[in-house]
Amino acid sequence: MAISSSNFNQSGLRDRRNNAGTLTLNFDGATQDLTSELISMNVKVTVAVNRAVKKTAQWLRTHSMRELGKELGIKQEPLKSRFVVGTNPKRPGEANIWIGLLAIGAHLTGKASQNQAGTKVAKxxxxxxxxxxxxxxxxxxxxRARRNRVMQHDVVRENRSRKPRTLSDPKLKGRFPLQVVGIDIEQPAERIIQRFESRINQRYRELLSHELKYALNIE
Structure with missing residues (x-):
């Protein structure tokens, strides 16, 4: 403790009895010594929370892609760009998963083979x-767009360029307009995400417990 100011300047007993004095007490040094460990612990807890949140988001991304690939019967590779985990430094303890739900091009899902009826890709x-x-x-x-009015295949929404594109084969000119055939992922993706909602809190608790032990006892 340090006395930063005092007006106890009287020297006689009678003066002390008849007058009042004020002591200003400053405990900054002792407070810093006693709380520095708690402040350090709070920083470690924040770090542990951020890591647990990000790992939970990564866990959801990995398992969602795996389940969606199984349900659609395709590889996970074309799904990776559709599930993106991001964090915002201004919002610690929070993570975002961007999920692209537009149809995936059928040509990305497996090896294509032409047959008499059309094209076969990944069964x-x-x-x-x-x-x-x-x-x-x-x-x-x-x-062909006219043909697809009957077939009703899902199609990919492509960014149209204003610049004319050169055809690889001029013979195709009479078959326009064309559509890129795709696979709808919106509905199955939503179902899978909903299935994981009941498990995500438990997974976060497990990861946070692990991260707290590591941050407080090892780091």
Whole structure:
């Protein structure tokens, strides 16, 4: 304790009895010594919480992609760009998962083979479709828009460029407009996310417990 100011300047007993004095007490030094460990602990707890939140988001991303791939019968590779985990430094303890729900191009889900009825990719048959490089060298599964009015295949929403694109094969000119055949992932993705809602709190508790022990006892 340090006395930072005092007006106890009287020297006689009578003066002390008849007058009042004030002591200003300053405990900053002792407070800092006693609470520095708690402050340090609070910082470690914050770090542990942030790590647990991010790992929970990564866990949800991994398992959602795995389940969606199984349900659709496709590899997880084309799904990786559709599940993106992000954090905001201004909002610690919070993570976001961006999920792209537009249809995935059928050509990304497996090896395509042409048959008499159309095109087959990853055990899926797309009647009326064909597999070909229309623009550039990338082969995709296409179908004529008029034909798809009957077939009703899901299609990919592509960004249209104002610049005219060069056809890989001029013979295709008479088959336009064309649509890129895709696989709808919105409804199955929503079902899978809902299934994990009941498990995500428990998973966060497990991860936070582990991170707290590591941050407080090891780091």
């Amino acid at each position: 899926r048959q797309y009647d009326g479709a064909f597999h070909k490089a229309v623009y550039g060298s990338e082969e995709k599964v296409y179908i």
